[in-house]
Amino acid sequence: MSQPLPYCQVAVLNNRVAEITFNEGIELQVHHLQALNKYLLAILTSPYGMLINKKNSYSYAFDTQRFMGKSEGLGALAVVTHDAAAKVNVHLIKNMPRKHEFNMEIFDNYQSAFSWLEQQLDELGQTLPINKQA
Numbered sequence: 001m002s003q004p005l006p007y008c009q010v011a012v013l014n015n016r017v018a019e020i021t022f023n024e025g026i027e028l029q030v031h032h033l034q035a036l037n038k039y040l041l042a043i044l045t046s047p048y049g050m051l052i053n054k055k056n057s058y059s060y061a062f063d064t065q066r067f068m069g070k071s072e073g074l075g076a077l078a079v080v081t082h083d084a085a086a087k088v089n090v091h092l093i094k095n096m097p098r099k100h101e102f103n104m105e106i107f108d109n110y111q112s113a114f115s116w117l118e119q120q121l122d123e124l125g126q127t128l129p130i131n132k133q134a
Contacts, residue, residue: 017049024056037071047075047124049117069102076120077104078113
C-alpha cells in the first residue's frame with residue numbers, strides 16, 4: 001500500500017503496530033496527526049499502537065501537543081528517543097495537561113518500546129467488550 005503522507009514514513013510492524021518517523025525539520029500540525037490517524041485506521045486493527053522513532057529533529061505546534069493521544073483507535077504510543085534533548089522535549093509533551101487519557105511511554109531502546117506496546121495492546125484487547133451473538 002502506498003503511503004500518502006509526505007511528512008513522515010510509516011513502517012507497518014504487524015497488524016496493530018506501526019513505526020512512525022517524522023521528517024527532519026517539519027512542524028507537526030493537528031491536521032498532520034488527523035491524516036496519520038485516518039491512514040492508520042485504514043491499515044491497522046484497532047486499538048493500534050504507534051512506535052515513534054524520534055531520530056529526526058522536528059517541532060510541534062502548541063495545539064498539536066495538546067491534541068496528541070486523542071486519535072480514534074490509538075491504544076498506546078511509545079516514543080524511542082536517541083538523545084537527551086529529544087527525551088526532555090517528549091517528557092514535556094507527555095506531562096502536558098489534557099482532557100483526554102494519553103497512554104504514552106518514552107524509551108531509549110527500540111525493542112523495549114515495541115514490547116511495551118504489544119503488552120499495552122494485549123491488555124486493551126482483554127478489556128474491550130466482547131460482541132456476543134445470540
